[in-house]
Amino acid sequence: MAAIDALSCFAEHLPRKPYCTDDLIAGLQIRPLKTALQRAYIQPNGPGMVWVMVYDVDHACIDPQDWWPTWESAGLPAPNMAVMNRRTKRGHLIYLLAAGVCRTELAHLKPLRYIASIERAYTAALDADPGYAGLICKNPFNDRWQVWEIHGNPYTLDEMACHVDLTAKAVSLPSDVSESFGLGRNVTMFHTGRKWAYRAVREYWAPSGLGRWSEAVLERLQALNGEFPQPLPFAEVKATAKSISGWTWRRMTPAGLQDLIERTHTPEQQAERGRKGGLASSNQVEAGMASGQARMLSSEQDRATARFMRAQGMTHQAIAEALGVARRTVTDWLANFGR
Numbered sequence: 001m002a003a004i005d006a007l008s009c010f011a012e013h014l015p016r017k018p019y020c021t022d023d024l025i026a027g028l029q030i031r032p033l034k035t036a037l038q039r040a041y042i043q044p045n046g047p048g049m050v051w052v053m054v055y056d057v058d059h060a061c062i063d064p065q066d067w068w069p070t071w072e073s074a075g076l077p078a079p080n081m082a083v084m085n086r087r088t089k090r091g092h093l094i095y096l097l098a099a100g101v102c103r104t105e106l107a108h109l110k111p112l113r114y115i116a117s118i119e120r121a122y123t124a125a126l127d128a129d130p131g132y133a134g135l136i137c138k139n140p141f142n143d144r145w146q147v148w149e150i151h152g153n154p155y156t157l158d159e160m161a162c163h164v165d166l167t168a169k170a171v172s173l174p175s176d177v178s179e180s181f182g183l184g185r186n187v188t189m190f191h192t193g194r195k196w197a198y199r200a201v202r203e204y205w206a207p208s209g210l211g212r213w214s215e216a217v218l219e220r221l222q223a224l225n226g227e228f229p230q231p232l233p234f235a236e237v238k239a240t241a242k243s244i245s246g247w248t249w250r251r252m253t254p255a256g257l258q259d260l261i262e263r264t265h266t267p268e269q270q271a272e273r274g275r276k277g278g279l280a281s282s283n284q285v286e287a288g289m290a291s292g293q294a295r296m297l298s299s300e301q302d303r304a305t306a307r308f309m310r311a312q313g314m315t316h317q318a319i320a321e322a323l324g325v326a327r328r329t330v331t332d333w334l335a336n337f338g339r
Contacts, residue, residue, distance in 0.1 A: 005151075005152025005153075006080045006081050006096065006149045006150070006151065006152040007081075007140060007141070007149060008152070009080070009096045009152060009154060010044070010052065010080070010081070010094065010096060010140060011037075011141075012051075013045070013046075013049070013051035013052070013100065014033055014036075014037075014042070014043070014044065015033070015043055015045075015046040015047075016032070016033055017030050017031065017032055017033065017036075018030070018031070018033060018036045018042055018043035018046075019036075019042070019043040019135060019136055020035070020036035020039035020041060020042045020043065020136070020139075021039055021040070021041050021136070022039050022040045022041070023040075024041065028041075028135075028136065037139070037141050038141075038142070039139060039142065040138070040139055040142045040144045040145075041136045041137065041138060041139055042136060042137065042139040042141075043135060043136050043137075044094075044134075044136070044137050045134075047104065047233060047235035047236045047239060048102060048103065048104050048236075048239060049100040049101065049102055049103070050097065050100060050101045050102075050103055050115060050183065051096070051097050051100045052094060052095070052096060052097065052137075053094070053095040053097065053115075053118075053119060053122070053160075054092050054093070054094055054095075054132075054134060054137045055079075055092065055093045055095075055122060055123060055126050055128040055132070056092055056128055056129040056132035057070060057090060057091060057092070057093060057126055057127070057128050057129075058090055058127075058128070058129050059090060059127065060088065060089040060090060061082050061084050061089055061090065061091050061093060062082070062084070062089050062148075064089060069082070070093075070126060070127075071093065071126065074125040074126050074127075075125070075163060076122060076125055076126065076163050076164070077155070077159070077160070077163055078150050078151065079093040079094055079095050079150060080094055080095060080096045080149070080150060080151060080152065080153075080154070081093075081094040081140055081147060081148065081149050081150060082094070082147070082148040082150065083137070083138040083139070083140045083145045083146075083147050083148075084138075084145060084146045084147075084148070085145070085146070086144075086145065086146045089146075091138055091145065091146075092137045092138045093126065093128075094137065094140070095122075095155055095160065096152075096154040096155065097154055097155060097156075097157070098154040098155060098156045099156065101114075101115045101157070103183060103186045103236065104186075104236055104239035104240050104242075104243055105243045106190060106194060106240075106243045106244055106247045109187070109190050109191075111157070112183065112186055112187055112190070113187050114157055114161070115157055115183055116182065116183035116184045116186065116187045117161075117166045117171060117172075118157060118160050118161050118164065118166070119182045119183050119184070120171045120172075120181075120182070120184060121164035121165070121166060121168070121171040122160070122164065123181075123182070124171055125164060130181045130182075131181060131229060131230060132181075132182070132230075133181075133182075133230040134182055134183075135233060180228055180229075181228075181229065181230065185225075185228050185230075185232050186232065186236065186240070188224075188228075189221060189224055189225065189232070189237070189240055190240060190244070191318075192224055193217065193220060193221050193224065193240065193241070193244050194244055194247075194248070195309075195314070195318060195319075195321065196220060197217060197220075197244050197245070197248045197252075198248060198252060198305055198309055199302075199305055199323055200216070200220075201213060201248045201249065201252045202252070202305075204216065205253075205254050210245075210249055213245055213249060214241070214242070214245040214246075216245075217241045217244050217245040218237070218238060218241040218242075218245075220241075221237050221240060221241045221244075222234075222237055225237050252305075302323050302325065302333075303333045305323065306319050306323060306330055306333045306334060307333070307334065310334055316330045316331055316334070
């Protein structure tokens, strides 16, 4: 029964029209699921959700002498299936998830970071290929492969995480785009894209600005995607861009920014800042009033944007990079935030 359950669980969340092929060199095709299930390779996850974690093991998954599996040597739980080359025993280890993880919604960034860290840790422990894009895998329904169906119990992320050290430096998610792989690419795209979007959206505030803003975000993310060693499929980039553009457009509004400025810059708060920072001479104030007011408005907008970013969990350094200011400036801006 376990073997049947594993295959059934794998098939349950396959895309309705997945990428598939019998020959990787000939390229991928999009076919109805019934047809795709007959191909040697198939797309295990749709563009929006992760239900299956696949690891590409370039060495024998099982020792041909004593049948000792590589995951036992790595101290990891058994995958649900091992789909292997019949001769070399190299192949894909497939872990099924009890609950899917969204990879194209900004609101779900925390679980995406979690699963990306787990993926990175398992890749290192299994000595799996970090360059594996994860778009397609060996199809366990195809007779070309030797399939070892081990069990049909899907894993929670916590169950997978308890077997690895996610605090280890070696498995921390990189900030460099060129070092991002697997689900880490989705995290990098969200993180880099939203930092830029928090400030850039202000340039598109207009009654008809949403369309132009959506196009600008998509263009930005497409450029970023081109920097990955293995770019994400366009469908994922498009869905991520839609999430970022919609999220920032709804929340980073002129009215909302003005309200934040007013709430954090009352006369009493301004007077306190003046006493701490020292008062400029009246001559200096009068001489620079016109340009000073313009600079002040821009500064207050950046200050409010910084506080919004901080409320979203961004670090001082990340905010400084996004707004193009010194880290010390951000620290000063946020000194009394939340009090």
